[in-house]
Amino acid sequence: MANPFIEQLKEKPLLFDGAMGTLLMEAGQGSLKTPILLNLDEPELVADIHRQYYDAGADAVITNTFGGSPLKLTADGLEQQMAELNRLAVKLTRQACPEGKFVAGDIGPSGKMMQPLGDIPPEEMQANYFSQARELIASGVDLIIIETMYSLEEALAAVQGVRKAGDIPLLASMTYSKTKNGFFTVMGENISRCVSALEKAGADMLGANCTLNSTDTIDLTRELRAATDRPLLIQPNAGKPVTSKGETYYEQTPAEFAMDAAKIRAAGADMIGGCCGTTPEFIQAVKAELALG
Numbered sequence: 001m002a003n004p005f006i007e008q009l010k011e012k013p014l015l016f017d018g019a020m021g022t023l024l025m026e027a028g029q030g031s032l033k034t035p036i037l038l039n040l041d042e043p044e045l046v047a048d049i050h051r052q053y054y055d056a057g058a059d060a061v062i063t064n065t066f067g068g069s070p071l072k073l074t075a076d077g078l079e080q081q082m083a084e085l086n087r088l089a090v091k092l093t094r095q096a097c098p099e100g101k102f103v104a105g106d107i108g109p110s111g112k113m114m115q116p117l118g119d120i121p122p123e124e125m126q127a128n129y130f131s132q133a134r135e136l137i138a139s140g141v142d143l144i145i146i147e148t149m150y151s152l153e154e155a156l157a158a159v160q161g162v163r164k165a166g167d168i169p170l171l172a173s174m175t176y177s178k179t180k181n182g183f184f185t186v187m188g189e190n191i192s193r194c195v196s197a198l199e200k201a202g203a204d205m206l207g208a209n210c211t212l213n214s215t216d217t218i219d220l221t222r223e224l225r226a227a228t229d230r231p232l233l234i235q236p237n238a239g240k241p242v243t244s245k246g247e248t249y250y251e252q253t254p255a256e257f258a259m260d261a262a263k264i265r266a267a268g269a270d271m272i273g274g275c276c277g278t279t280p281e282f283i284q285a286v287k288a289e290l291a292l293g
């Protein structure tokens, strides 16, 4: 069956949203260790942030479920609320979502290491993501995005877990650092290795997010494009956070970020959004720069 998100993607480049954490910080909720709890405690705030991103022009907004896998929640004693928190998050995003736009179910790292470096067996890691994906899919997300993955092995377990949970468009986005020898995950995996393994495991779309600013991400996009024919989502940070006089802000302005976004698009990105430090103003600026109607 044709999926509406995939159909849209064939027509035009799609915009994703920017950071959730940055806006929570502005709302005085930034110090929270478990932002996923806000789905329960401050549902209006979460829905309002989603709404701001749709208003800014985002075609797809990512649910507030980054820390919503059972292993991650266990660290905070919230594992009993896994289903509830994920389902609520999807409901809040869907409430804010205009007709014809999309809800992307978000999956982030577990915070645990797999064997042999850590103590989590591969089956348990896969089951961790299966459980979260099952809730997201049952709640009606249009696609699932696995993001900010710094370990290919864990990203593969996540892709396999989601694939078991259901037939849904699946995007896998790694976070890469720039070194003098090229782009690598912190575990030392390069782009071509990540891309080919993720494709083989069943990721329909690929991506990169976080860590790098928009300028460094232009070359990264070029390398990703050379490594795969599948749709690419690129979500850079707005530079590094700077703290001055007790206030934290990010180095890049919406205008700089948007100019880079045009180059990222030209380098082969099919979807563009923002990671840490980006706000609705950034997404609006990208939309204007790319002349997306």
Ligand SMILES: [Zn+2]
Pocket: 209, 210, 211, 237, 275, 276
């Ligand atoms: Zn980030």
